[in-house]
Amino acid sequence: MNPVEIAEAVSELAEKPFDQETFPYAFLEAFGFKQTTIRRLKSGETNASDLPNGVLRRGSIHMLVCERGAVSSSLRALRESPRTASAKARFILATDGVDFEADDLVGGNTIACAYPQFSDRFGFFLPLAGISTTKQISDSDFDIKATGRLNRLYVQLLKDNPDWGVAEKRNEMNHFMARLIFCFFAEDTDIFSGEALFTSTIERMTAGVQTNTHDIISEIFRAMNEQDKESVEPKLPRWAVDFPYVNGGLFSGSVEVPVFSKIARSYLLHIGGLDWTKINPDIFGSMIQAVAEEDERSALGMHYTSVPNILKVLNPLFLDDLHAQLEEAGDNSRKLLNLRNRMARIRIFDPACGSGNFLVIAYKEMRKIEAQINKRRGEADRRSDIPLTNFRGIELRHFAAEIARLALIIAEYQCDVLYRGQKEALRDFLPLDAMNWITQGNALQLDWLSICPPTGTGVKLQGDDLFSSPLEQAQIDFENEGGETYICGNPPYLGSTWQDDQQKADLKAIFAHRTKSWKSLDYVAGWFMKAADYGTQTNAVSAFVSTNSICQGQQVPILWPLIFATGHEIAFAHTSFKWANLASHKAGVTVVIVGISNHAEKIRQLFSIADNDASIVKEAENINAYLVPGQNVVVDKLSRPMTDVADMDFGSKPVDGGNLFLNFTEKHALVQRSPAAAQFIHEFSNSEEFINGKQRFCLWIGEDEVADAREIDEIARRLDAVAEMRLASPKLQTQQSASTPHRFGEVRHRKSHYTIVIPRVSSENRDFLPVGLVSGGTIVGDRNFALYDAPLWNLALIASRLHWVWIGTVCVRMRTDFSYSNTLGWNTFPVPTLTEKQKADLTRCAEDILLAREHYFPATIADMYDPERMDKEFPLVREAHERNDDTLERIYIGRRFRNDTERLEKLFELYTKMTSSSATTRKVGAA
Template sequence: MAIDRNAARAFTARWAGHGYEKGEAQKFWLDLLEHVLGYKQTESVLFEHPVDSGGFIDVWIADAGVMVEQKSLGVDLDKPEPRQGVMKTPLKQVMDYAEELPLNQRPRFLVTCNFSRFRVYDANRGGRAVLSKAPDFEFTLEEFGEHPEYLGFIVDSKNSRLEKEKDVSIQAGGLIGRLYEMFEACYGDENGQPQIDDDIRHALNVLCVRLVFCLYCEDAGLFEKDGFYRYLKEAAPGDIRYRLQRLFKALDTPLDQRDPFDESLRNFPYVNGGLFTDETEIPPFTPEMKDLLLNEISGPVDWSQISPTIFGGIFESTLNPETRSQGGMHYTSPENIHKVIDPLFLDDLKAELAAVEETPGLTPRQKTNRYKDFHHKLCSLKFLDPASGSGNFLTETYLQLRHLENQVLFKLQSGQAAMALGEDQATGQRVSLSQFYGIEINEFAVKVAEAALWISRLKANGEPGMISADNNKHDFPLLEHANITCANALSLDWNQVLPAGQCTYVLGNPPFIGARNQVKAQKAELQAVFHHAKNSGNIDYVACWYLKAAEYMQLNPGVRTAFVSTNSICQGEQVANMWNPITDLGVHIDFAHTTFRWKNEASDQAHVFVIIVGFSCQNLPKKLYVHAEPDAEAIEVEAKNINAYLVDGPEVFVWNRNTPLCDVPTMGIGNKPIDGGNYLFKPEEMAEFLEQEPQAEPYFHPWMGAKEFIRGEQRYVLWLGDVPPAELLRLPLCRERMSRVQVFRQASKSKPTQKIAQTPARFHVENIPGVDSIFVPRVSSERRDYVPMGFIDSSVFASDSALIIPGGGLYHLGVLMSRVHNAWLRRVGGRLKGDYRYSAGVVYNTFVWPEVTPGQREAIEATAQGILDVRAGYPEAALAELYDPGKMPDDLKAAHERNNHAVAKAYGVSPKTANLGRFLTASHSDCADMRLTPRGAAYQLSPEASETEIVTHLFHLYARATAKT
């Protein structure tokens, strides 16, 4: 979120002349953080936080590395005050507080403030002597109103704890990956190639998980300082293996059962939890392995700074052979996880907690009871991730619940509330790992998830301001654990892991595997889950988790679910196939994120396009998070109903149709030769062929595929299907080509292809209309505002990478090239990666055309011709260049805008409105609030329509049109 200068001015006006340290500091800083800086983690900001010396930190923004010493209005920021028996200036107070913290918690930025003046000190500039000389910069409240960027460092991602945790996690994952490769080399053959069976791989995976756990504990203060490092440093490389075996056994042995005379292990705690229970093989260490472990992995890296949410995914992708083969280090960022958990439950929980404080007229006892009720609710929630992987959704959810619990406990620490806290302590009720359940098919991922959740608990216990009590008071031994089951989630009854009656939320990121990329076993699993569904063979693998969740929720309609998925499940033909059996179970979509780019790799490699869908059997308020572009921030839109296409529109399914819904010419696919390339020629190849056989010239035709049409390339096709046999006798080179085609088809594994080997002169798919046609590429870049289309004459053969409309005219071309039709394509058409995939059955045949007057039809014909005329003025430019968003000529943009205007008018938009230009110039990224104007039983686009609005309008037209059929 950008810093809001207008909000800064309003903030300055609100607080001018106000400011009492004890009574208004919290309101002042929360107002500044939320409304001016757009700081999103305000629940983690600590106020009046006690320190060991007896003082209190006024404001501690730990995630941003900022600490504030706040004074009342008018207090001199240079004047010493008595604090803990010593005279201290505000700067000395905040420096003392900072130095009382562990090194990894100390803030970088120190701020002193008296409501009217701010002083900022950067601890990276130097120590006490340097900072005491002068602040890095100083400004007044009035100056802040004009320059809110003065406090921009608070929201600068470079200074955030989350960014530092990400960097450390990526670094740590890479180092562990290198160590793992050294372990593998210990089992190499005479050529140095690793020979690892499943048992050895299991042992190495367990070893790496244990090492990571020890490294974290060492740097987080859970082991004696540098204890793990010193324990191994003393050993020769050949003894490291033996030392690790002894250490792991000790960590699984209660202190009173250990060898009392073994001094080297005396200071290591009893960990328990099962992590160190089994004895597994450890390879012998070489000097290089010892050096890497101690001098690159243990020594320089602060393992206490890793994020269990991020590191679990990186760790698994680094060591899991199934993911290592894909390359890169994969992780799911906390930001993306929050796109799921915030609207699913976290936003509501935060609002519920805030309501206790903000509800007027509550007595202290009533507030205490409400806080207790809320705390009991937190402790009763149960979460299931049925594709838990390395546990990142569960770890982030656990950490967020601990933060909320800490806020409640903080409220219950004073007066009568302290008695309530004591009662809760007596019952031992706390947010616990036992509330979290997962199903994961990969054994190693299960081990990583278990370790990540334990580290999450230990990390939460050590976070600034975290209140510990009862089962969270002692870090070790580990007495609680999550419930991660190693099993196939599609063949397992989820009730065996967590009965639906006990579950509150289902969440996660099930695997993305398209219908055409599934192996035989996955297809069988999908058929088993969708056993009664229509066209289930054309459904993505991830859909299985949706239907399983819907069936699970039948046993407890109070359960809510949210999954991350590829956007293909809400686009194209499979939407109806997948969602129809799900909605038949009474499932409603509660919230959704439209398509955005899922950047989940540390190596910044390929990204996928995803959506998020939250659903339940309840009729809850709907929220639609619209991403204008795949990389854009979401705009929240309240919706009346969210259908399976993630549109605020009627609950209808766009089924594949064989004929158009309206009275328009038929669209068909182009020609598919299946010829092994023998009938296709580049210009020079055709010229060479005709030099040898000039009488074949009448049988060559321009060949137009999507590539040739968009890039302006030329190819030709040899069409012999209608050549009389007597003529073929005079064409030996043509017969030779036919022979090659026949051999190629006979060698195919496809029976239909083998069959057409009997007629080698003909194509597998033939569409040769003999009239001029509209040409539509089947795939077009998602970067373009318009799909390039045009006419081809009767002599041109279109390939199967295109669709053609024989006899289509300028009117049809104008509507198809309009923003209205492109909006329909983007929503109901399929995608190939991120690109648009046009389909006759799902896009063209289902599109509702406008009911036009003769004048409107003529206007659209004129604007369509105008587009063609402008394009003809650039004979040297290919359509790829003309329709590149960064290169599109202004006159071509204007021609398309005139066409949009004409089509919009045909759909009911008045051309005389002052705001019409907004509809015409709005790109597909424009996501304005929705405004639909009912006109009787129909709907009409308003003058300020955006693409979101256009699609909603079209869905209403589609629902009305299909209701008649």
């Protein structure tokens, strides 16, 4: 379940008559617990409580429904219960149906409220559903609840008005919803005079009729579009005259409203009953945009982008500099004025703005700084000099674009109330300004210079009828002469596999004349290239959130030389971290943040997360495209290792149609019938067998054994089937191999005592690459790489965190998984010259890792390296890897590295030195 679904379920529970017996189980059901789990709790099978009538779900919550007036004492009993601690309950909850109290034993927070109001605090309990919450999320219960209610209304209106769901009517429907949201906000924040003016008017004027709801709303909208209400024809009804003139494009144009059924009217009034003063445009807009997208409605509430994550982009982009100037200005009136004037000309441009998160946060942060300036200058109630028109965006979806502008309007009003007071805010709020800042369209097709032009020129392009804004804004741009432009955002990522025809066409238009390899690029690369091109005409600095693949593997040599060629360099960056959403039990995508500029400071900032989750900021003279301090180099493939490590080769490829393979049952049956067959059967290991411990066998027949093997009927039948399959192949090479059906299509196996095996593709979620040993008689498949009879210290290198970060950085990705490469990853891996003592130490480390795994037999690699299970269930494996990393990293720098960024910095330093006299090092751009 997602937060919106949970909010609805909890609200329904709170509205029902309280049932002492069923409440604990209904509460768990509202947070997505399965019926089987609840049944086992009810039966007492899994109820670990030691209190009468208590319900304890291990690892989750201990609840007690008590007698009237005993809530506080019951909560104390829950807190003191030995079972609460031993069962590791995170929450304790007590209620009597009148009062409600709960504690978060991990977070240290508590709630106490009347029973019906506990639904307003559902965010407190989101960890029960596996949703990790930040303070901002738990403080945004209203936004999540409002989103759910609006979604119910939207779906009901489409059900009542099917014609409003067609493509031709969709924009009008979305515009209608934006108008409703404004009205709900306005009536609770005194923008409309009179208590709950919008909702109460609809309720009063539709009482006993109800089917005329659409007519009443239409007249209200018409009133807000008329400045001279007395002279308008047809005349407005007296009850509508109280609504103020709003316009600003929001209420201009058609006032047609979809028909409301009794159910839809009920939903509307219910939404109006919420306290819209609590709306938070930071989070609300990003969730409400999904209401209008049918294919996204199932993910409702998962579009939240946390403010701390957004600030990871905005702070180094420009906010840190503004804060530094504010601190330097102190109370100096002239310096403060200069800073304020500078801020009034700063433009923030998000060419993938969605519902406006980045723009809203940037606006609020700038208003916060401006408020401090005004306070120090004795002008606390001064009207803001920061115009909303300086916050510009492009968004593909119509409703998201509408919500982005509405979110900025709400943010402006809230900032005015906060910094100037309610009276001043109301005085200046209406009518709304008709000028537009958000353009609806395809950002990769539009000319950014026409939407956010160089200062002194007019806007040449606007979106289609968005708030009916004027086509010309030259006077705004003229006033912004000499200002700065900062481009930011979180564009769609979409690897090449997932791009549709239109998206491929977008990239082709941007890249085809620059490189033949553009088809391998992620969709987000288009935004980086457009930003670099834009920067050649302006003094803009740009920073985007992107999947980390754009700074790894094959995308580096394709994209970054093109960006560097425009004169841009990486001004700052944040290495890989999780950009999480609100989906329960799901990790967020791994992203990086990259800022580019053609006038970057001499010292660049590289942000990263340490192994202990602490934030680290490293200063560097240059940051390369792999997001590592150092020269702008590209790692190219090598046919042989550049250091003293063993040769690595692919495994053998069968090309047999499955005819050379046997499972355990087939092997056993064949040997029973024909004992001589045993000599031709070998164990087989591909990545699936190696990682998941599956047993599989293959026929492996030497050239001098073919005649004997064919004496066995089943083997002869299988070889004939291989020959038939190969002859039918359209590939000439495969057809030619039909004459030797006893051989794999590609044979690389060598006789050895043992083979070091590493899968070609493995999950990035593991902390270490899944490397191991198989016996020399095992045939290694082509989905693995193999090192035959290699010194065991080679395994220690591959199993290290150092090698993990190198592979993750320089090798190609298979979706988000690591795609190992011998030529690009192993042969280029920088290893210092090792002494015999160091090789012996690493050999012992490799042995310790293998012995630790053996200790947990029959657990598989998949089991032992599962990040959720490794530390708890297989601690000896973790300890062996820690010793291995400690030993190896001391060889490199005499101590453990602090984090992966430091590891990569050292590896690239070594790589550059080792290849400096060779043609294998390709430098790109200026270092």
